[in-house]
Amino acid sequence: MISAPLIVLVGPPNSGKSSLFNRLTGARQKVANYPGTTVEKREGEILLAEGVRAKILDLPGILELKPLSEDEWIAVSVLLGMHPELPPPHLAIVVLDATTLERGLHFLAEIKTLELPMVIALTMKDLLPQEGLVIHTELLAQEVGAPVVLVSSRTGEGIETLKLAVVQTLKNAPQPKKPHPLSSGYLRILRKEHPQFLETILERMPHLKDLLSAPEHPRTFSPTLAVEPLIARVIEHRSAAKLHRLSEQMDQVLLHPVAGILIFLLLMFLIFQSVYFFSEPLVDLLDQGREALASALRTNLPPSLALSFLSEGVLGGVGNVISFLPQILILFFWISLLEESGYLSRVAFLLDRPLRTAGLSGKSVIPLLSGFACAVPAIMATRTIEDYKTRLLTILIIPLMTCSARLPVYTLLIGTFIPEVQFFHVLNLKGLVMFGLYALGVLSALLWAWGLKGVVRYKGIPIPMILEFPLYRFPSLRNIGITLWMRGIAFLKRAGTYIFLATLILWLLLQFPRHYHEEISMASQGVPAQEITRFRLEHSFAGRIGKTIEPLIAPLGFDWKIGIGLFASFSAREVMISILGTIYSVGEGDAASVSLRKAMLNDRRPDGKPLWTLATALSLLVFYVYALQCVSTVIIMYRELGRPLFPLLVLASTYGLGYLMSFITYRIALSLGG
Amino acid sequence: MSIHSIRSPWRYLVGVVVRMVRLEPGSAPRDNYEVEPVEEPRGDEPAKPIPLSHLPAGSRATIVKLIGSQSFRSRLRALGLHEGAELRCIRRSPFGDPVEISIYNLHIALRLKDASKVLVHPL
Numbered sequence A: 001m002i003s004a005p006l007i008v009l010v011g012p013p014n015s016g017k018s019s020l021f022n023r024l025t026g027a028r029q030k031v032a033n034y035p036g037t038t039v040e041k042r043e044g045e046i047l048l049a050e051g052v053r054a055k056i057l058d059l060p061g062i063l064e065l066k067p068l069s070e071d072e073w074i075a076v077s078v079l080l081g082m083h084p085e086l087p088p089p090h091l092a093i094v095v096l097d098a099t100t101l102e103r104g105l106h107f108l109a110e111i112k113t114l115e116l117p118m119v120i121a122l123t124m125k126d127l128l129p130q131e132g133l134v135i136h137t138e139l140l141a142q143e144v145g146a147p148v149v150l151v152s153s154r155t156g157e158g159i160e161t162l163k164l165a166v167v168q169t170l171k172n173a174p175q176p177k178k179p180h181p182l183s184s185g186y187l188r189i190l191r192k193e194h195p196q197f198l199e200t201i202l203e204r205m206p207h208l209k210d211l212l213s214a215p216e217h218p219r220t221f222s223p224t225l226a227v228e229p230l231i232a233r234v235i236e237h238r239s240a241a242k243l244h245r246l247s248e249q250m251d252q253v254l255l256h257p258v259a260g261i262l263i264f265l266l267l268m269f270l271i272f273q274s275v276y277f278f279s280e281p282l283v284d285l286l287d288q289g290r291e292a293l294a295s296a297l298r299t300n301l302p303p304s305l306a307l308s309f310l311s312e313g314v315l316g317g318v319g320n321v322i323s324f325l326p327q328i329l330i331l332f333f334w335i336s337l338l339e340e341s342g343y344l345s346r347v348a349f350l351l352d353r354p355l356r357t358a359g360l361s362g363k364s365v366i367p368l369l370s371g372f373a374c375a376v377p378a379i380m381a382t383r384t385i386e387d388y389k390t391r392l393l394t395i396l397i398i399p400l401m402t403c404s405a406r407l408p409v410y411t412l413l414i415g416t417f418i419p420e421v422q423f424f425h426v427l428n429l430k431g432l433v434m435f436g437l438y439a440l441g442v443l444s445a446l447l448w449a450w451g452l453k454g455v456v457r458y459k460g461i462p463i464p465m466i467l468e469f470p471l472y473r474f475p476s477l478r479n480i481g482i483t484l485w486m487r488g489i490a491f492l493k494r495a496g497t498y499i500f501l502a503t504l505i506l507w508l509l510l511q512f513p514r515h516y517h518e519e520i521s522m523a524s525q526g527v528p529a530q531e532i533t534r535f536r537l538e539h540s541f542a543g544r545i546g547k548t549i550e551p552l553i554a555p556l557g558f559d560w561k562i563g564i565g566l567f568a569s570f571s572a573r574e575v576m577i578s579i580l581g582t583i584y585s586v587g588e589g590d591a592a593s594v595s596l597r598k599a600m601l602n603d604r605r606p607d608g609k610p611l612w613t614l615a616t617a618l619s620l621l622v623f624y625v626y627a628l629q630c631v632s633t634v635i636i637m638y639r640e641l642g643r644p645l646f647p648l649l650v651l652a653s654t655y656g657l658g659y660l661m662s663f664i665t666y667r668i669a670l671s672l673g674g
Numbered sequence B: 001m002s003i004h005s006i007r008s009p010w011r012y013l014v015g016v017v018v019r020m021v022r023l024e025p026g027s028a029p030r031d032n033y034e035v036e037p038v039e040e041p042r043g044d045e046p047a048k049p050i051p052l053s054h055l056p057a058g059s060r061a062t063i064v065k066l067i068g069s070q071s072f073r074s075r076l077r078a079l080g081l082h083e084g085a086e087l088r089c090i091r092r093s094p095f096g097d098p099v100e101i102s103i104y105n106l107h108i109a110l111r112l113k114d115a116s117k118v119l120v121h122p123l
Helices: A017-025 A070-079 A098-112 A125-131 A137-144 A159-172 A181-193 A195-204 A206-213 A227-234 A242-254 A259-300 A305-322 A325-341 A343-357 A362-370 A375-384 A388-400 A407-417 A429-455 A477-511 A516-524 A529-539 A541-556 A560-568 A575-583 A594-602 A614-626 A631-641 A645-671 B009-022 B070-078
Strands: A006-010 A029-033 A040-049 A052-058 A091-097 A118-123 A133-135 A148-150 A235-237 A466-469 B060-066 B086-092 B099-103 B106-110 B118-122
Touching: A006 A017, A006 A070, A017 A029, A017 A040, A017 A052, A017 A091, A017 A118, A017 A159, A017 A477, A040 A159, A052 A159, A091 A098, A091 A159, A098 A118, A098 A125, A098 A133, A098 A227, A098 B070, A118 A137, A118 A159, A125 A133, A125 A242, A137 A148, A137 A227, A148 A159, A227 A235, A242 A259, A242 A343, A242 B086, A259 A305, A259 A325, A259 A343, A305 A477, A325 A343, A325 A362, A325 A477, A343 A362, A343 A466, A362 A375, A362 A388, A375 A388, A375 A477, A375 A631, A388 A429, A388 A631, A388 A645, A407 A429, A407 A575, A407 A594, A407 A614, A429 A614, A477 A541, A477 A560, A477 A575, A477 A631, A516 A529, A529 A541, A541 A560, A541 A614, A541 A645, A560 A575, A560 A614, A575 A594, A614 A645, A631 A645, B060 B070
Parallel strands: A006 A052, A006 A091, A091 A118, A118 A148
Antiparallel strands: A029 A040, A040 A052, A133 A235, A466 B106, B060 B086, B060 B118, B086 B099, B099 B106
């Protein structure tokens, strides 16, 4: 065999497919998209035995071979060997949850009609004794005609046996052809039982028609499995299902009409508290590292444009972005912990009805929660929503969730301009304003979705929204670790590409054109360096842009300096901080920097009044709640929805809404004497 | 009066909001999951099947028939809802809508609109 064989993992959602994939590949995996689609493709490599390598593909979860959503189409077409870009698979590992094997066997019977060489992996082996279950694997293997292996992705038990079975089966497997001639059995069954469905398949994959008309393959008519008698023989309930009972008891509390909702709210509160609590020291550490690096650069390099680029552009811009990696990771840690434990599907159950009023569904919960960390993975997480309209509405409102990129700006403005007031010794005005900004975002998002619901029309196949409740389990730290690793890498990649590019362009705009003669003559007249920097800034391209848009933003209480910040933070929200830092020439802009705060408080408008009043600060904060200032989000929206119309509409509407709400806030604050 | 007609306070509040929403002129038609009330079975007649959405929480039933489009029925079967299978209605969500059922060893939740297309025979 020249190229490594292709193995696919196929199974229903929640069958432990991804955990098994993680266990088989470790960190040797690559996440990309299937060409031309938005479906996530998880690919990896495994060493099956000495010198036997194989490519392994984790197909999207499917419940049946009659796909409805885009990712189900992909999975089925790969299985059939009909995918235009991928080779037909040599072997399928059918992944079934051993604790819910009754349903798994129905799925297996359907997969068997494909007559693909297969190995059956029954996951959750470690739970079987507690569930009082015994699975007669030899009997099942005999009936199905394929090896059956019990595995536990959590303990690693059975993994080696599984690999061995795969090697054995691969040895006897025929070289796959494209299209797989054996899938004609599946098509013939479809023709008999689901003629409408066959039509849809042939529409999508017209070359399958030849298969149907071709003479029957001698092996296509293997008898289909009689599932019900098999269930009775293979699955033996020996004793009471302890875990099952425990899960049901936990649900009595966690899904209680009153207690359940209170617990959910309490959990959310604790999670957000912990994000600030744990991320602060880490962010400080990263900031100190950045400072140290910047000062090392300054002492070791002669002052030049290159130095300015490195210390202000690269460290100031990209460094600032990296410094909120801890917040994102902590939030994702909690989200994946709750997801792994099985709790989030219960939250979907709790919130489905109210979310439906806004045109969303219970399945919008995970994407919306992820939106508090970063909109980009949140938008990718909407892929699990089968219904297109629900998915579209969820994507459109995700940018209104307060993501961590807004936090540096919130922290700076709230810390500087909101007075320190305590209520009842526990509530702090600064904290309340921060909470208010989060609440404003969420409420606006829900109202926005509710408004859009009537406008967006979409006629498609109605897909039933069905939630599955896995057993409550202690989350696997290994899986969480791999998730965080992948998220972190993706985030750093983005910081290294898009955000680096944006910073580079911005730095150029801030530095040029140079007026060396004026600068030198100012310096010789003894003008302080700070004044020279301001002069340079005012006459740079960026300064001119700021001056140009000043009349437009003056009604919101902003001047040209904030204008530069707003213009620049179109690329990413947090750029505002480094811009303000550069403008007030206090070295590195930093939310915690005392000197930046002082400089802002001392800044005057041309008429001598202070620029930064409470009204200005509140107005800017409200603008930040709404405006979609993030190029990465715009790009991912375009990629996910496939049409430039949607991101452009979202851009226009969020900026418009931000402008309007800022204006209202500014006027109210002014009239109240801010 | 069957159990399902007793509304939780949450459900009542949502109902009020939904009714307000429906006053909006020109808004899209909304999910119509309310199913015609079913007559109580009389003593000697064999009990008529009822939609799953009418099954009171805590009671058991066997699936008699699935209605709706072909792909919808196929999807429900793939989830384990086969004709003849026995299920138990566990609870309604606090806001009244999705309904949690247990079938085989699985717990799944369906919206009432979808559950009304599963005809069951209470045990």
